[in-house]
Amino acid sequence: MMNRMSQPLVSIIIPCMNEEKTISICIEKAMSALQQEGLEGEIIVSDNSTDNSRHIAEKLGAKVVVPASKGYGKAFQEGFRHVRGKYIILADADDTYDLLEMPKFLIPLMRNEADLVMGTRIKGNIKKKSMPWLHRYIGNPILTSTLNELFKTHLSDAHCGMRTITREAYDKLAIKSDGMEFASEMIIEGARKKLRIIEVPITYYPRQTPSKLHSWGDGWRHLRFMMLYNPTPFLSIPGFLILLLGVFMTVTLSMRGNVETTSLHSFILGSMLLIIGAQMIATGSCMKVYGIVHNRIDKTGITARLLDYHSLEFGLLFGIFLFFAGLVWGSGVILKWISSGYGSLSEVGTAVTSMTLAALGIQVIFSTLIISIFLLEEKEI
Numbered sequence: 001m002m003n004r005m006s007q008p009l010v011s012i013i014i015p016c017m018n019e020e021k022t023i024s025i026c027i028e029k030a031m032s033a034l035q036q037e038g039l040e041g042e043i044i045v046s047d048n049s050t051d052n053s054r055h056i057a058e059k060l061g062a063k064v065v066v067p068a069s070k071g072y073g074k075a076f077q078e079g080f081r082h083v084r085g086k087y088i089i090l091a092d093a094d095d096t097y098d099l100l101e102m103p104k105f106l107i108p109l110m111r112n113e114a115d116l117v118m119g120t121r122i123k124g125n126i127k128k129k130s131m132p133w134l135h136r137y138i139g140n141p142i143l144t145s146t147l148n149e150l151f152k153t154h155l156s157d158a159h160c161g162m163r164t165i166t167r168e169a170y171d172k173l174a175i176k177s178d179g180m181e182f183a184s185e186m187i188i189e190g191a192r193k194k195l196r197i198i199e200v201p202i203t204y205y206p207r208q209t210p211s212k213l214h215s216w217g218d219g220w221r222h223l224r225f226m227m228l229y230n231p232t233p234f235l236s237i238p239g240f241l242i243l244l245l246g247v248f249m250t251v252t253l254s255m256r257g258n259v260e261t262t263s264l265h266s267f268i269l270g271s272m273l274l275i276i277g278a279q280m281i282a283t284g285s286c287m288k289v290y291g292i293v294h295n296r297i298d299k300t301g302i303t304a305r306l307l308d309y310h311s312l313e314f315g316l317l318f319g320i321f322l323f324f325a326g327l328v329w330g331s332g333v334i335l336k337w338i339s340s341g342y343g344s345l346s347e348v349g350t351a352v353t354s355m356t357l358a359a360l361g362i363q364v365i366f367s368t369l370i371i372s373i374f375l376l377e378e379k380e381i
Helices: 023-037 053-059 072-080 099-110 133-151 181-192 215-229 232-256 264-293 301-306 309-339 348-380
Strands: 010-016 041-047 063-065 087-090 116-126 163-166 197-204
Touching: 010 023, 010 053, 010 072, 010 099, 023 041, 023 053, 023 099, 041 053, 041 072, 053 063, 072 181, 087 099, 099 116, 099 163, 099 197, 116 181, 133 181, 133 215, 163 181, 181 197, 181 215, 215 264, 232 264, 232 348, 264 348, 309 348
Parallel strands: 010 041, 010 087, 041 063, 116 197
Antiparallel strands: 087 163, 116 163
């Protein structure tokens, strides 16, 4: 039994939601591992259950805390508020992770060889029927490789729920996620703060109760979260390529002349691509500024220079210029249409060009205004 009056070296956080079949197994394994290693520790169960899980945990000597609302990240955040140990172990209450393997997570921290130790099921032993093939061969590899590429990490299993971190390292991280993104945010923030991250192979066991994961929904949430930290590869770069293609198509076709009779549909397609590309770039820019304001992206280099007052002022003036250029360009077509008695319109190419310029101008104006509002919020924060 743990002595709650003494200062524990190890704190174990176990989020729990209706795991009465396995919570006792997890707590007993954690206690056994601590006893075998001769370590003073505490077990904190962050519980949002409606079954008997809370009573079982309390009876076994764990400290039970209740988050204000549901959510994987919310449960861990509540648990972190109560930890007293120097080393913090994160695990699940479903007994898929074997807490008897806890020592291999602690040794690198105690030897000062790492700040964050991740379990890896991929390099370990995945028991039969413990991980769906969609997660094992598609979802987890894609999300892990994306995270590695975007944030320069070298992990094989970024979404393993069993991990250990020092209290000093955790205090450097500004983790805010309430949901499943908590797992990704810890790694991303760890990479930003230059934490030493290593992996240890573990065994992954089948659940005894139905999984609470939602494959597509949780996968999208992780991807969306990574996009918030680094929107450039998802939006700005593809948008820039689409914009270039649109410019190339419209300019090339315009130089041939008489687009109304030779290549009207291609010309319209090029204009659409131009607008779509510009919108993707604008969206990526707004997301990046949002990330900067909420301390998820560092404001450095070109980004910092582009976000000063004069750059935003130039963007607003440029958008106004494009908008009125489109209106002036299209006014001639409107006047000809009126003078012809509102008959059929023969200068479709000019009309499409003017509308494209006006639309681009509006995009630039609105995007600049939104970015300016975000930066006002940054000053208030």
